[in-house]
């Protein structure tokens with residue numbers, strides 16, 4: 001066993017020395033390979049993180065939302081609608097929601113202001129609960145510094161920070177400010193008994209369609225949005241996820257082609273001769289193949305590690321800067337959004353098998369052919 | 381020690397380019413002797429050397445080493461036999477470029493899984509003995525012809541084989557270096573090793589250190605003792 005280990009170590013050492021000889025060529029190979037993996041891994045990590053965000057958003061979304069439409073546009077909805085639909089069977093709860101966006105002229109930031117559905121969650125008067133990353137994003141002088149919001153010139157409303165929310169979803173919490181109902185209405189000068197929209201929860205999900213139909217008859221001017229529809233919207237947004245899977249497959253094929261072709265097309269004359277020399281001086285076929293597997297393994301695994309680590313940094317530390325254009329539509333709503341770091345082990349494994357293994361597999365055949373040739377050619 | 385019996389070797393057998401390089405060779409090679417194959421270029425010296433040293437297989441005939449039949453062995457066992465019995469100094473040395481002298485010398489020991497430090501110590505001792513320990517860290521492409529040959533000799537001996545095989549070892553050396561080579565070889569014989577080499581160099585055939593000269597022509601022997 002120790003002799004087996006020593007043998008592998010010696011072969012690996014030889015491989016390193018051999019790789020170091022063609023430093024420029026091998027570094028180039030490693031970098032191109034790492035770049036392919038970087039692109040694929042970035043896309044994978046990015047898609048996974050977005051999907052996770054969407055799941056969190058959806059989990060928090062009510063089953064049905066009723067919006068008032070005025071001239072086809074979303075408008076405030078009167079509270080007496082609540083009483084009207086209260087009688088419909090199968091509705092578990094009806095709550096008027098208050099939320100809106102606020103553009104802060106002082107620093108050009110956008111906030112989402114909201115009243116929690118559960119009154120127990122609301123902050124006391126004059127206080128606000130803010131999203132976890134808001135102090136950082138808004139460059140507040142210290143984490144619990146009071147928040148000053150200015151609606152009109154000369155007017156400044158102060159909210160003390162009750163606490164910071166921690167949420168699994170960066171999309172949800174980044175620019176979130178929670179107020180109590182009285183403060184919210186006062187801040188936006190809303191009359192009593194109007195809401196932004198109305199959220200329903202439904203006892204039996206199979207009844208959603210029936211209930212939506214009944215409400216539609218009751219409120220012909222309302223738009224009804226179900227969670228399924230939200231989910232579908234997200235899906236549309238993420239339909240390029242499939243595109244990414246294609247990209248992933250395509251890029252791995254590319255990786256396969258570039259690097260495998262280089263090797264599969266046959267070893268260079270120099271490599272073949274080197275294998276002949278090694279065999280002539282006593283290496284057997286297995287030794288040569290083990291050494292070449294070390295070589296392929298070091299190159300492809302090194303590229304895999306490098307590409308993956310860079311992709312992780314790209315997506316989570318640099319906000320997927322290279323995918324900014326894909327995100328454009330999104331970032332209007334969520335100006336500063338950082339994805340929550342996360343790794344999907346299964347996807348990484350798949351990526352590993354799609355990139356490292358084909359390379360190893362493609363290189364093995366020509367190596368095997370060279371390694372089994374009679375060594376007496378090197379006598380010439 | 382090595383017995384060659386009715387060995388024939390035909391390259392590209394069955395094809396129009398078929399060429400019989402060895403045609404019925406019978407030969408006994410003595411242990412601890414220095415045997416030289418001489419003959420004009422193309423007479424089959426290298427081919428015979430590679431068949432004796434388990435580098436290639438005869439088309440027909442048998443090769444025995446210490447009574448063991450090796451000519452019919454499958455490749456894997458042939459490699460084992462070659463590894464155990466022979467050390468090689470090739471005509472063009474076949475050092476691996478880009479590696480240091482020491483790394484080259486250690487190559488035959490690499491897949492054996494021995495103690496690396498002990499291997500290196502042995503390698504350095506041999507380089508010392510050959511007078512090129514100072515070049516151990518140098519890349520082999522910067523060596524002179526004589527130094528490269530001595531590096532190749534050190535490499536051939538790292539696994540302590542009983543037989544040293546050398547193909548045209550003095551072809552690229554001046555007279556002084558050729559004599560140096562013969563001195564080194566005598567030293568190896570004093571260590572109990574057997575040396576088999578080819579040469580078309582008259583300085584070698586005439587040398588005192590040579591025990592036996594085997595003449596070849598067109599794949600056959602025309603023996604004359606030294």
Ligand SMILES: Nc1ncnc2c1ncn2[C@@H]1O[C@H](COP(=O)(O)OP(=O)(O)O)[C@@H](O)[C@H]1O
Nearest residue numbers: 391392399401420421422423424425426427428
């Ligand atoms: N791999 C090979 N394929 C075909 N012919 C070969 C091969 N190797 C050697 N020969 C031929 O076999 C003959 C003997 O070659 P070789 O043993 O190298 O002779 P020497 O070493 O005495 O010069 C030569 O005619 C050579 O051209």
Ligand SMILES: [Mg+2]
Nearest residue numbers: 425426547578
């Ligand atoms: Mg020859």
